[in-house]
Amino acid sequence: xxxxxxGVGNIGAVLARHLVAxxxxxxxxxxxxxxxxxxxxxxxxxxRAASVQDAIPDADTVVFAVWLDAMRELxxxxxxxxxxxxxxxxxxxxxxxxxxxLVRSLPEGESAGSVAAALLPENAHYVKAFGTLAAxxxxxxxxxxxxxxxxxxxxxxxxxxxxxxxxxxxxxFDPVKAGGLADAGRxxxxxxxxxxxxxxxxxxxxxxxxxxxxxxxx
Numbered sequence: 001x002x003x004x005x006x007g008v009g010n011i012g013a014v015l016a017r018h019l020v021a022x023x024x025x026x027x028x029x030x031x032x033x034x035x036x037x038x039x040x041x042x043x044x045x046x047x048r049a050a051s052v053q054d055a056i057p058d059a060d061t062v063v064f065a066v067w068l069d070a071m072r073e074l075x076x077x078x079x080x081x082x083x084x085x086x087x088x089x090x091x092x093x094x095x096x097x098x099x100x101x102l103v104r105s106l107p108e109g110e111s112a113g114s115v116a117a118a119l120l121p122e123n124a125h126y127v128k129a130f131g132t133l134a135a136x137x138x139x140x141x142x143x144x145x146x147x148x149x150x151x152x153x154x155x156x157x158x159x160x161x162x163x164x165x166x167x168x169x170x171x172x173f174d175p176v177k178a179g180g181l182a183d184a185g186r187x188x189x190x191x192x193x194x195x196x197x198x199x200x201x202x203x204x205x206x207x208x209x210x211x212x213x214x215x216x217x218x
Contacts, residue, residue: 002027003167004059006052006074008036010135011090012065015171018142020046022170029055056081061163063088063130068105068112075119082124086163089116090131092189102190113154113184127160128184129153129168133196133203141203142172149173150209152187152194156180176209 003019005012008030016026020043028036029052036049056062056078064071068091075082093112095105106112113128120126132152133141141149151173153164161177168175178187178194189195194212196203204212 001025001061001166002059004029004050004055004062005065006030006055006062007065007070008039009065011130011138012063013039014135014139015063015065015090015130016043016047017139018171019167020044021142022172024167024170027055027059052078053081056085059085061086061088061167063090064116065090065130067091068093068115071116072119075116079119079121083121084123084125086125086127086160087116087120088127088129088160088164088167089113090129091116092131092195094189104190108191109185111181111185112188113181117181125155125157125160125163126181127153127155127157127164128181128187129155129164130171132187132189132192132194137196137203144172144203147205149203150176150206152176152178152209152213154178154180154184154187174206174209176206176213178213 002025004027006029026047028040028049030036040047040049062085091112093104093106095103097103117126151168155161165175186192186194
């Protein structure tokens with residue numbers, strides 16, 4: 001299986017390292033080709049760099065590890081290439097106020113997930129995942145022992161759910177479903193009760209994560 005990672009900033013680079021360590025083939029695409037090529041060289045034979053247009057067709061799953069505003073511009077440009085693909089969206093509705101504090105970039109009740117999913121072709125398979133932990137926390141906690149750290153995901157699509165669960169396990173975490181697309185906001189920051197910054201800022205295992213999903217469900 002091959003996963004394309006579009007965006008090689010903090011989350012994209014960390015995810016690429018975790019997936020390659022787990023044996024996944026990855027294709028990296030970034031705004032500038034140099035950074036993607038540098039990371040691919042570092043990761044070895046399971047990784048390669050390509051343009052966005054060349055990375056997507058070869059992949060089973062596409063991760064858009066970019067800001068929500070960038071996704072709004074990018075997905076319409078490559079939408080025909082995403083038909084039939086599993087699309088993973090780690091984005092959060094983050095903006096910064098004049099003091100540098102985190103604020104929501106979307107109105108209450110609207111999630112980044114709902115925005116991203118609406119941009120996709122009808123036959124794409126959407127899942128919100130890999131955006132609940134800050135990059136440094138994601139980097140440091142793969143294959144945690146004695147109990148793995150859990151990562152939440154949200155989707156209404158069975159194929160997308162299966163792909164997200166496989167990749168979360170490959171990356172060294174345990175998957176826990178937070179719900180469907182309507183629940184995507186729960187695993188987004190700021191404001192989501194199941195995001196790292198909402199769930200008391202702590203890593204949780206499967207039992208704790210599952211309890212949190214049900215304890216706070218609406």
